[in-house]
Amino acid sequence: MDKKGRTNRLLSRLAVGLMLAAMALFTGCPNKITVKPVTFEVTFSAGEHGTLKAKADGIAETETSPITIEQGKTVTFTATADSGYRVKGWTCDGEAVNGTNAFYSFTVTKGVEVKVSFESNSVPPTPPSGDVGSFEDTGDGFIKITPPAAGITGMDPDPASLPGTEDYWKGVFRAGRKVKLSPYKLGKTEVPYKLWKEVYEWAIGTGYQFANAGVKGKDGSGSEEEPVTSISWRDCIVWCNAYTQKIKGEGECIYRKKDDHTVVLKNANDTTACDAAYADMSKKGFRLLTEAEWEYAARWQGRDSTNAEKYGEVWLTKLNSASGAKAAWHNVDETKAVAWYGANSDNKTHPVGEKRSNALGLHDMSGNVWEWCFDWYGNIEAGDGTDPQGAASGTERVMRGGGWFNSAELCVVGGRNCYNPVSSIFNLGFRLALRP
Incomplete structure (x- = not known):
């Protein structure tokens, strides 16, 4: 075989080797390719006379805000009023939600801010409408x-x-x-x-x-x-x-x-x-x-x-x-x-x-x-x-x-x-x- 033929054969083998290496990279080791989950930041706070805790899938209950939660996961908030007080109301991004309940839960689809407020038990509750x-x-x-x-x-x-x-x-x-x-x-x-x-x-x-x-x-x-x-x-x-x-x-x-x-x-x-x-x-x-x-x-x-x-x-x-x-x-x-x-x-x-x-x-x-x-x-x-x-x-x-x-x-x-x-x-x- 002449020098040109040996060179072409070498190049051919090199090309095949590179192709096999590429195949191994993309098909032989799929666990190396990861997709980072979409996450959102949820901020929360409580007014005077009570506390607010948050818990989500994979996240232990905490009072520390904010928390980062994967899209599609459920977050649950627990409001605890001080003695002599009760939950007055909740807001999510400034909009009233959840009435006067002690728990609030939703599926995370975006970053939001949750707040809860408290009032004295001596204050007559606001009469409901409807x-x-x-x-x-x-x-x-x-x-x-x-x-x-x-x-x-x-x-x-x-x-x-x-x-x-x-x-x-x-x-x-x-x-x-x-x-x-x-x-x-x-x-x-x-x-x-x-x-x-x-x-x-x-x-x-x-x-x-x-x-x-x-x-x-x-x-x-x-x-x-x-x-x-x-x-x-x-x-x-x-x-x-x-x-x-x-x-x-x-x-x-x-x-x-x-x-x-x-x-x-x-x-x-x-x-x-x-x-x-x-x-x-x-x-x-x-x-x-x-x-x-x-x-x-x-x-x-x-x-x-x-x-x-x-x-x-x-x-x-x-x-x-x-x-x-x-x-x-x-x-x-x-x-x-x-x-x-x-x-x-x-x-x-x-x-x-x-x-x-x-x-x-x-x-x-x-x-x-x-x-x-x-x-x-x-x-x-x-x-x-x-x-x-x-x-x-x-x-x-x-x-x-x-x-x-x-x-x-x-x-x-x-x-x-x-x-x-x-x-x-x-x-x-x-x-x-x-x-x-």
């Missing part, structure tokens, strides 16, 4: 709920914020719809097996019939304080009648025969009569929630705008969050604080009332077990309505709230689900409602 509804713990295991007289004005959420694009993530308070709800009382917890069994045994001896006896929690191996499961929708309405008769007398029973409202339903095996049940809402007996009542109770926050959206005058928890949570379902700390679900349930149900309550003082509205509602499952129609009871007919009844067996996104307050009224499963129970 009717956002109210609630009262009646001391009997129930919360009396009074929705706003003007109703709940529907709106549609940002689809990108929901767990999915399907219609069933959007709840019942839709744009073009206004729902008015009468006052109602709601059990603080799901019905525990202990209460179910007590009424069930009384009912069997009084002529009632059930399709299922119910079990303690997941599979009967739990405690009597765990929610009853493995009961059908038909079992639930008959049991509600039995409980009413036991406590208030048969005349106050809600569920009656469609064609003869004097006949109280007492047989869960009478599928035709049960599925066509008439609900006499003028009575004061125990009953299932309507779906609209369930969602309102799961989402109500009054004037607290934390992780909420405004529906007319009232603020309701965002559709993508568990009931009582201060952030979306993918914020593990917040979801675990209010719900038993797949990631923290240890594959079982738990005694009712152990998790943090929502704004109304209700426990387990998300997680532990799904809850039967009275309504037939159907599409949500536009238009105004008072005390709606869902579709006129159907094949499946509504259930809401998610359960111990499910992922976090299935426990959000906007998620709608349904099941055949004859079915009974290990993660489905119910909660009691009644007229005040």
Whole structure:
């Protein structure tokens, strides 16, 4: 080979070597290429007579401002007033937010400045404007709920914020719809097996019939304080009648025969009569929630705008969050604080009332077990309505709230689900409602 040929061959080998080195650099060592996360500076301060602390994902709670937080992370502020003082108000970039609550939480999308102020307990609080509804713990295991007289004005959420694009993530308070709800009382917890069994045994001896006896929690191996499961929708309405008769007398029973409202339903095996049940809402007996009542109770926050959206005058928890949570379902700390679900349930149900309550003082509205509602499952129609009871007919009844067996996104307050009224499963129970 001549000198020119040897030179060309050498150059060729050098080129191949450089190419292989480049390939190794860009494809063989990807861990060396890092993308710096986008961060924002959040400044915060407290006025006289109190302190303010901030905590975010990956950042320990601190009073030192500012803190630097990654985009998309949640920051939670805790205001602590001195003795004899209370929170007066919050601002975020100079705009009033969060009312007089002690906690404030949001997802970071930009740099902001948060301030909280305090005032003496001797100063009468400023009267609120607008009717956002109210609630009262009646001391009997129930919360009396009074929705706003003007109703709940529907709106549609940002689809990108929901767990999915399907219609069933959007709840019942839709744009073009206004729902008015009468006052109602709601059990603080799901019905525990202990209460179910007590009424069930009384009912069997009084002529009632059930399709299922119910079990303690997941599979009967739990405690009597765990929610009853493995009961059908038909079992639930008959049991509600039995409980009413036991406590208030048969005349106050809600569920009656469609064609003869004097006949109280007492047989869960009478599928035709049960599925066509008439609900006499003028009575004061125990009953299932309507779906609209369930969602309102799961989402109500009054004037607290934390992780909420405004529906007319009232603020309701965002559709993508568990009931009582201060952030979306993918914020593990917040979801675990209010719900038993797949990631923290240890594959079982738990005694009712152990998790943090929502704004109304209700426990387990998300997680532990799904809850039967009275309504037939159907599409949500536009238009105004008072005390709606869902579709006129159907094949499946509504259930809401998610359960111990499910992922976090299935426990959000906007998620709608349904099941055949004859079915009974290990993660489905119910909660009691009644007229005040």
